[in-house]
Amino acid sequence: MKSGLRTIDLTLAGMFVALMAVGANITSFVPFMVIGGVPITLQTFFAILAGAILGSRLGAITMAVYAFAGLAGAPVFSKFGGGFASLLSPTFGFILSFIFAAYVTGKLIERKKSVPVYITAALIGMVINYVFGTNWMYMAYKLWFTAPEGFTYQMAWLWMAVPLPKDIILSVFAGLMAHRLEHRVFASSQFRKMNRAA
Amino acid sequence: MMDKMIFGRYVPAESVLHRMDPRSKLVLIFLFVCIVFLANNMLTYGLLTVYTFLMIALSKVPIRFIYTGLKPVLLLVIFTLFLHLFLTKEGEVLFRLGWITIYEEGLRQGIFISLRFFLLILMTSILTLTTTPIEITDGLESLLAPLNKIKFPVHELALMMSISLRFIPTLMQETDKIMKAQTARGVDFSSGPIKERIKAIIPLLIPLFVSSFKRAEELAVAMESRGYRGGEGRTKYRQLSWGLKDTAMLAMLAALTLVLILLRT
Numbered sequence: 001m002k003s004g005l006r007t008i009d010l011t012l013a014g015m016f017v018a019l020m021a022v023g024a025n026i027t028s029f030v031p032f033m034v035i036g037g038v039p040i041t042l043q044t045f046f047a048i049l050a051g052a053i054l055g056s057r058l059g060a061i062t063m064a065v066y067a068f069a070g071l072a073g074a075p076v077f078s079k080f081g082g083g084f085a086s087l088l089s090p091t092f093g094f095i096l097s098f099i100f101a102a103y104v105t106g107k108l109i110e111r112k113k114s115v116p117v118y119i120t121a122a123l124i125g126m127v128i129n130y131v132f133g134t135n136w137m138y139m140a141y142k143l144w145f146t147a148p149e150g151f152t153y154q155m156a157w158l159w160m161a162v163p164l165p166k167d168i169i170l171s172v173f174a175g176l177m178a179h180r181l182e183h184r185v186f187a188s189s190q191f192r193k194m195n196r197a198a
Numbered sequence: 199m200m201d202k203m204i205f206g207r208y209v210p211a212e213s214v215l216h217r218m219d220p221r222s223k224l225v226l227i228f229l230f231v232c233i234v235f236l237a238n239n240m241l242t243y244g245l246l247t248v249y250t251f252l253m254i255a256l257s258k259v260p261i262r263f264i265y266t267g268l269k270p271v272l273l274l275v276i277f278t279l280f281l282h283l284f285l286t287k288e289g290e291v292l293f294r295l296g297w298i299t300i301y302e303e304g305l306r307q308g309i310f311i312s313l314r315f316f317l318l319i320l321m322t323s324i325l326t327l328t329t330t331p332i333e334i335t336d337g338l339e340s341l342l343a344p345l346n347k348i349k350f351p352v353h354e355l356a357l358m359m360s361i362s363l364r365f366i367p368t369l370m371q372e373t374d375k376i377m378k379a380q381t382a383r384g385v386d387f388s389s390g391p392i393k394e395r396i397k398a399i400i401p402l403l404i405p406l407f408v409s410s411f412k413r414a415e416e417l418a419v420a421m422e423s424r425g426y427r428g429g430e431g432r433t434k435y436r437q438l439s440w441g442l443k444d445t446a447m448l449a450m451l452a453a454l455t456l457v458l459i460l461l462r463t
Contacts (some may be wrong), residue, residue, distance in 0.1 A: 065355060065359055096262050169396065
């Protein structure tokens, strides 16, 4: 295939997008992650895992497909959101940032596969998610809503400081879990050995 | 929970908009998002509003569904209105009460910008209310086909989208099943300190990952054994057809654009 994607890559990416949909709405399945009344999404967690498990290139493609599937109206975003209107939401930047987060996380892990590298890569992925998403949110308020001077850059970041601690914990956890999955489950899995399609 | 997943955003009905080619609907929405910014006075905003409500009437989607889709963003629209009301300090003072002062320009800006946003949300919602995700995927694949020339994997992207659409309900059911199975084995998902709760994800996610990767593997094997080898020369089960109504709708939007350009100040 000229794109260099094997059939297994296509099915894996498709499946991972469905996994993201589950991760974004995990609280509807299990009530365990409502902390202080705020339901937690595992989107960043899964984006980091996509980069770590599928690799930088396929991970990034998967996250792009996730964004497209959501825009096409599949209920894959948090709160079973979706639809073309999500493009206008100020938080759409976070969904776009998953593409870069997965890519960078994957690239870092491809160099060296040790536990500290996994954790650092996961944290860097999360930082990308925050920096890109928050800047997008700020720009969206400025452009879409033409927010007046009173809405400052600091206000946008203050807003994002609240969920930061739980995302740090989840990212470290994502790094550890990716390492475990890689070495216990996928190292001996079939799809790593499958031949390139004609 | 399950009903939300099955329906997604699409509302089946017999209407012109439902029967339109997904390609023309995508082009229409894209152009609408651009021309919304042309409006800058009462008349042009009024025209856009009339057009949007005409589209809603044509779609025959019950208002109830449109309202449900709007609910989360309505707050944002109101927030925008108030942000402008209180923070823009230009023009004549219209109203003063204690520390609150409302200026003419603030009221104007607030109403126009929140109306613009409201119309954008309405039109984009109509697209996903009248078009199934799979139709949108087919439409996108066809519209983006020229990108194949610069080696952008359009067909592969569309296929990945279709696969994920097919497996979203399956994996959601699977998550439910795994959770019940692990609860039966004594995993406590709903109480305990945060650290324990995060740890409880492991017995949920590991089986989910393993089973979904197994599914991906089986699907790939099944596809290859049936002779799948990429997009080239592949025939389609769902055919798209561009009809008279698609051309008519686009012509109507073009006319609207022209009028907007003439009437804007």
